[in-house]
Amino acid sequence: MSEAPYHDRDGWIWKNGEFVPWRDANVHVLTHGLHYASAVFEGERAYEGVVFKSREHSQRLHLSAKLMGFDIPYSVEEIDRAKAETVARTGLNSAYLRAIAWRGSEKMGVAAQNNRINLAIAAWHWGDYFKDKMKGIRLTIAPWRRPAPDTAPCQAKAAGLYMICTLSKHAAEADGYQDALMMDWRGQVAEATGANIFFVRDGVLHTPIADCFLNGLTRQTVISLARRRGIEVIERAIWPNELASFSEAFLTGSAAEISPIGEIASIKYKPAKVTEQLMADFSALTLRKNAA
Numbered sequence: 001m002s003e004a005p006y007h008d009r010d011g012w013i014w015k016n017g018e019f020v021p022w023r024d025a026n027v028h029v030l031t032h033g034l035h036y037a038s039a040v041f042e043g044e045r046a047y048e049g050v051v052f053k054s055r056e057h058s059q060r061l062h063l064s065a066k067l068m069g070f071d072i073p074y075s076v077e078e079i080d081r082a083k084a085e086t087v088a089r090t091g092l093n094s095a096y097l098r099a100i101a102w103r104g105s106e107k108m109g110v111a112a113q114n115n116r117i118n119l120a121i122a123a124w125h126w127g128d129y130f131k132d133k134m135k136g137i138r139l140t141i142a143p144w145r146r147p148a149p150d151t152a153p154c155q156a157k158a159a160g161l162y163m164i165c166t167l168s169k170h171a172a173e174a175d176g177y178q179d180a181l182m183m184d185w186r187g188q189v190a191e192a193t194g195a196n197i198f199f200v201r202d203g204v205l206h207t208p209i210a211d212c213f214l215n216g217l218t219r220q221t222v223i224s225l226a227r228r229r230g231i232e233v234i235e236r237a238i239w240p241n242e243l244a245s246f247s248e249a250f251l252t253g254s255a256a257e258i259s260p261i262g263e264i265a266s267i268k269y270k271p272a273k274v275t276e277q278l279m280a281d282f283s284a285l286t287l288r289k290n291a292a
């Protein structure tokens with residue numbers, strides 16, 4: 001049996017300062033955010049009822065809005081509180097959260113300087129991002145590249161930047177893969193369609209410099225967990241012709257957590273010591289209440 005669609009579920013969604021019944025958390029079709037992608041969002045997880053890195057996610061939401069030219073009319077503290085209340089209302093121990101801010105429907109057209117800025121927060125149960133992730137996920141190469149930093153505000157978690165991600169992920173799925181590895185505008189390895197990427201060679205972690213894609217909070221967490229373990233981490237330009245030189249590879253993201261990679265376009269990887277160690281350390285961190 002397939003799950004109920006997102007618009008037709010029980011529960012409550014926090015919207016502009018109050019909880020509304022899940023099915024009533026709607027927007028009008030003439031909403032700026034829908035037509036012109038003037039929307040920014042966060043994907044987060046709560047573990048043991050506590051939102052992981054809540055403060056950092058709320059701060060990034062504020063930053064994303066700033067980069068898109070608007071201010072969210074709720075402080076970081078208010079957003080943190082609203083997220084905690086939203087999770088508490090679900091009664092779930094572990095939950096996925098979405099916070100989204102968007103320009104409303106007061107004016108239509110490319111310019112909409114004074115449209116209301118809305119904010120909504122929803123939480124629900126969402127298991128592993130990738131089915132059978134422990135088998136090692138299979139990636140192909142994306143047909144689209146991450147844009148240069150002067151082409152789009154690449155550090156914003158902005159809805160518009162996901163257009164090429166959906167196109168790439170759909171193309172991958174059509175070819176029987178689970179996700180796509182995106183190169184950047186220079187042809188360097190960048191990230192997957194909704195997660196950052198790491199590689200292992202001779203016990204050393206390699207990851208692309210986040211200079212034209214999201215410097216994920218999970219990416220930052222994994223880098224610090226690795227360094228704490230004495231694992232060397234090198235952030236550098238990685239070129240596609242190096243892919244075969246790595247032995248392990250994995251994705252990181254709030255939804256993906258740490259997802260071992262089994263294959264990138266016929267090159268095979270096997271999760272081993274480094275991936276397993278970091279997965280164990282990440283679980284230990286997230287499954288502790290009020291994780292720092």
Ligand code: PMP
Pocket residue numbers: 043157165191192193194195196213214215216217218219252253254255
């Ligand atoms: N890149 C993209 C395109 C993403 O959507 C995400 C998920 N937010 C990430 C990277 C990882 O970011 P984070 O670890 O902060 O969730």
